[in-house]
Amino acid sequence: MKKDSKSEIVKAAIELFNSNGYSGTSIRDIAELAKVNPATIAYHFENKKGLLEYCFTSFFEQYTHLIEEAYVQIDQGAKACLKRIVANLLHFQCENILLASVVYREMSMNSQIVREILTTYSLKEKFYFQKIFERGFEWNEFRPHSIPYLMIQLKGYLTMPFMNAHYIREVLFIFPNEPFFEQKYLRAINSWIEHNLSVASIKTKEVMIN
Template sequence: MSEQTKALIKDAATQLFYANGFHGTSVRDIAKKAKVNQALISYYYGGKQALFESLVTEFFEGYVHTIETTLHACQDDATKALREIIERVLTYQQSCHLLARMAHREMTLDSTLVRELMSTYLRKEQYLLEQVVAGCMAQLKQNKLPVDLVVLQLRNMLILPYSSPQYLRELFLLTPADHLFTKRYVQHTQAWMKTVFQLPEKTPKSRLLHV
């Protein structure tokens, strides 16, 4: 019962934080939407601030874990790893689209939480993406572009549907929450990858750099 209650609280909080922002959402609002006793929010999460931080942290834990496990699963083929990372990261964000939008929006602010996330999850994300991009360049014997520039472009493409959903909705006439959107966007992102790395139909296999 406690896990079900916690899930109800998290779902309600995500919807309200996304729609109304942190300051526009009260503990009373969350409890009412979740249909639970208000005291349970403090009991399980320690209050509104701790609940908010828990949700954002949970998102980035899943986000980075998706990249890391994919990289290890495909470590014998860097280009395959990059293709899989693109698809799995976009699919992960689509599966929790409101939380993804809320978390990426939070990262535009200068706060203690953002600085903590930058020093942990986003540094780890940068390191992993650098490994796969450098691995692709080594595998394809390409060194024309700076690794950090390609990583920046890659990351922007991965988070764009959830950091700027209105722009993508106008462009694709679909919302990022729609599975069809994710399928189409994965294809576009992988087409970008092929252009950047000038991928042939078949690429030589090579182990990634150490991760």
């Protein structure tokens, strides 16, 4: 019973944070939508900030786990590892599309929660991506690039459809909750990995000359 009310509260909070923003949502709104007493929210999360913190943490715990899990197989190749991580993160975000949108929008604020997330999860993510790029250069899989600028590009790909949900839907008529979005968008990112990041095209040229 307790567990159900907790997940109902989280579900309602994500929906309301998404449509009205975190500041535009009250505990009363959440209690009403989740059909619980405001005291139940206080019991589980203390206050609205605690609820947002819970959203952030559960998002980034899973996000980081997906990176760590795939990184274990780095010895099979840096490019393969990067592709696996991108596919997993994209799938996770498409499955949790409202949560991803809420998290990314709130991450643009300069709040205490955001600073905490940056110094734990984002630095961990940076650590793994940096390792993968470095291995890729070392093993001659990737062309030399500036790692921070690669990170901006990669993070741009991974966050854009969730940060600009209205733009994507209303201007491009693309709906990230539909299954073919994930496939087509993954193909677009993989094309970037193949053509911009990898040395594969140079190798092909050598093969054609020999």
